Amino acid sequence: MINKNNDLPPFVKTWKQFYILLVIWLIILIASFYAFTNYFQ
Amino acid sequence: MSYIDWAVLLVTILAIIGYGVYKSRGEQSMDAYLLGNQSMPWYTVCLSVMATQASAITFLSAPGLAYTSGMSFVQFYFGLPLAMIVLCVAFVPIFHRLKVYTAYEYLEQRFDLNTRALTAFLFLIQRGLSTGITIYAPSIILSTILNIDTTITTLFIGGLVVFYTVYGGTKAVSYTQLLQMSIIFCGMFAAGIMVVHLLPGNVGFEKAISIAGKMGRTNAIDFNFDWKNPYNIWSGIIGGFFLQLSYFGTDQSQVGRYLSGASVGQSRLALLMNGLVKIPMQFLILLIGVLVFTFYQYNKAPLFFNSYELNKLEKSEYKAELDKIQLDYNNAFATKKVEVEKLDKALDANDQSKIDLQRIAVKKADEETKSIRKELTDLMTKNDEKANTNDNNYIFLSFVTQYLPKGLIGLLIAIIFLASMGSTASALNSLASTSVVDIYKRLINKDATDREYVKASRWSTIIWGVVCIVMALFASKIGNLLEAVNILGSFIYGTILGVFVVAFYLKSVKGKAVFYAAILAEIIVCILGFNDVVAFLWLNVIGCLLVVIFALVVQGLMGEKATDLQNN
Numbered sequence: 001m002i003n004k005n006n007d008l009p010p011f012v013k014t015w016k017q018f019y020i021l022l023v024i025w026l027i028i029l030i031a032s033f034y035a036f037t038n039y040f041q
Numbered sequence: 042m043s044y045i046d047w048a049v050l051l052v053t054i055l056a057i058i059g060y061g062v063y064k065s066r067g068e069q070s071m072d073a074y075l076l077g078n079q080s081m082p083w084y085t086v087c088l089s090v091m092a093t094q095a096s097a098i099t100f101l102s103a104p105g106l107a108y109t110s111g112m113s114f115v116q117f118y119f120g121l122p123l124a125m126i127v128l129c130v131a132f133v134p135i136f137h138r139l140k141v142y143t144a145y146e147y148l149e150q151r152f153d154l155n156t157r158a159l160t161a162f163l164f165l166i167q168r169g170l171s172t173g174i175t176i177y178a179p180s181i182i183l184s185t186i187l188n189i190d191t192t193i194t195t196l197f198i199g200g201l202v203v204f205y206t207v208y209g210g211t212k213a214v215s216y217t218q219l220l221q222m223s224i225i226f227c228g229m230f231a232a233g234i235m236v237v238h239l240l241p242g243n244v245g246f247e248k249a250i251s252i253a254g255k256m257g258r259t260n261a262i263d264f265n266f267d268w269k270n271p272y273n274i275w276s277g278i279i280g281g282f283f284l285q286l287s288y289f290g291t292d293q294s295q296v297g298r299y300l301s302g303a304s305v306g307q308s309r310l311a312l313l314m315n316g317l318v319k320i321p322m323q324f325l326i327l328l329i330g331v332l333v334f335t336f337y338q339y340n341k342a343p344l345f346f347n348s349y350e351l352n353k354l355e356k357s358e359y360k361a362e363l364d365k366i367q368l369d370y371n372n373a374f375a376t377k378k379v380e381v382e383k384l385d386k387a388l389d390a391n392d393q394s395k396i397d398l399q400r401i402a403v404k405k406a407d408e409e410t411k412s413i414r415k416e417l418t419d420l421m422t423k424n425d426e427k428a429n430t431n432d433n434n435y436i437f438l439s440f441v442t443q444y445l446p447k448g449l450i451g452l453l454i455a456i457i458f459l460a461s462m463g464s465t466a467s468a469l470n471s472l473a474s475t476s477v478v479d480i481y482k483r484l485i486n487k488d489a490t491d492r493e494y495v496k497a498s499r500w501s502t503i504i505w506g507v508v509c510i511v512m513a514l515f516a517s518k519i520g521n522l523l524e525a526v527n528i529l530g531s532f533i534y535g536t537i538l539g540v541f542v543v544a545f546y547l548k549s550v551k552g553k554a555v556f557y558a559a560i561l562a563e564i565i566v567c568i569l570g571f572n573d574v575v576a577f578l579w580l581n582v583i584g585c586l587l588v589v590i591f592a593l594v595v596q597g598l599m600g601e602k603a604t605d606l607q608n609n
Binding site: 007008009015018019022023025026029034040 | 119
């Protein structure tokens with residue numbers, strides 16, 4: 001059952017923190033792809 | 042295909058549809074039929090959102106794109122996580138709070154009926170047209186690969202989707218998508234492992250990527266800004282952000298998915314997880330294309346992957362020229378293979394100077410092959426002006442059917458069917474909900490009972506299903522189908538997004554101003570798009586900004602006029 005009142009995200013305390021995590025994840029991905037491009041070319 | 046493959050294909054498809062139909066059985070209210078009673082957990086919504094966006098074209102075109110031009114396409118999705126954040130902050134709470142069935146309902150509450158009708162109308166045109174392509178794309182390819190008539194594959198895909206979408210509504214769509222995506226992940230993972238397994242014994246995963254990289258296929262990041270290049274980091278982050286925000290925020294086929302979440306939190310989590318997973322998923326799909334490319338450096342690829350077009354040329358008066366091209370191609374492949382093997386040895390020896398020399402040699406050999414293929418496509422056009430000279434979409438499936446083991450071929454063909462069905466089902470469901478909620482219920486029959494609206498939704502799904510199937514049957518040749526869908530969306534999404542941005546953030550702008558601003562912006566976007574002034578991703582940014590600017594100007598002029606009248 002889903003608790004409709006429990007609107008908090010998992011792992012972190014607020015949605016704002018989750019948004020920041022997602023931005024960090026994007027930066028990590030771009031940096032990894034940049035490294036991937038340079039390494040294999 | 043063997044009997045085993047046919048059995049795997051049919052059992053997979055029928056089992057998934059059976060599951061969706063079973064989970065959505067019973068009497069349905071309009072709430073249940075269009076929003077699944079807003080009871081879905083985040084993981085179902087997330088997979089449903091992903092299945093809606095990832096059509097069959099995604100799994101056919103993306104590996105083909107990586108094979109021919111590298112991995113730069115992954116940058117197209119860089120704006121997606123940022124768009125997910127804006128959606129979670131601005132769109133999801135408002136849509137949930139107002140308990141709307143469609144995104145356009147909100148616009149009447151904020152502006153007026155005209156603006157709601159205009160955006161709903163633009164959506165119906167765009168989604169109606171692109172759903173035809175969504176069905177047509179895999180149909181034409183599967184018919185070539187399986188040697189079945191296109192009409193049969195189109196009717197098979199379209200007919201099954203219409204059946205379970207009409208029967209079970211949103212619940213059937215979401216539950217089938219849950220299983221579809223799970224099987225798609227497993228199947229693509231198995232395909233990736235098999236490609237590596239099929240490479241020569243001394244070529245492992247890393248070396249395979251190295252070889253492709255030396256031939257220019259691992260270009261995942263491009264920092265060079267170019268208005269005309271759709272795949273660089275700038276167009277990906279900025280243009281991609283606007284496209285994804287427009288798509289997820291204003292396209293009912295996506296809004297309908299996350300509105301079925303059990304709460305604001307469940308919808309948010311679904312979208313954010315989509316933001317987390319989508320880019321790596323797309324990267325891995327492209328990586329499969331890169332591995333297939335390396336595989337074909339050791340095994341001769343067909344001169345042209347679309348065998349139908351090649352057969353046409355063989356039976357024509359240009360057969361002698363074709364034979365010569367084939368001979369040149371065989372020689373070029375033999376030369377290229379020798380150079381690739383030298384590169385292979387240089388990589389083993391880790392000899393940087395030799396690697397650099399071989400990089401130039403393999404690139405030259407690759408260019409030679411490309412120029413021979415160009416000769417071939419020129420000959421195809423000479424023979425038939427309407428010939429489809431782009432075989433990107435045939436590369437991956439051609440590899441699958443020729444080299445993968447029995448059973449896995451059936452599963453991967455099933456994936457293409459399932460992906461097509463998943464995105465088509467969402468599209469039909471959204472076309473039906475917009476037609477009924479924004480047009481029928483609002484303008485034609487305001488006082489019907491809940492049961493009558495459900496009945497109207499079912500009929501609407503059937504009608505849209507027939508329209509899309511007919512369009513798919515009559516669709517003519519289109520270059521890269523994945524791009525075609527995105528280009529079509531970019532013509533309209535920016536304008537609709539602009540209307541929503543004004544609705545959320547410019548409280549002083551009223552209905553009339555935004556209505557005229559949207560029409561004016563759409564005209565300009567169409568002029569820019571048809572004249573190919575900028576790469577299509579930028580049309581989303583331009584459309585959105587034009588609506589915002591025009592709305593402010595028109596509102597300003599109208600406000601001044603009103604003030605003048607009052608003063609006089």
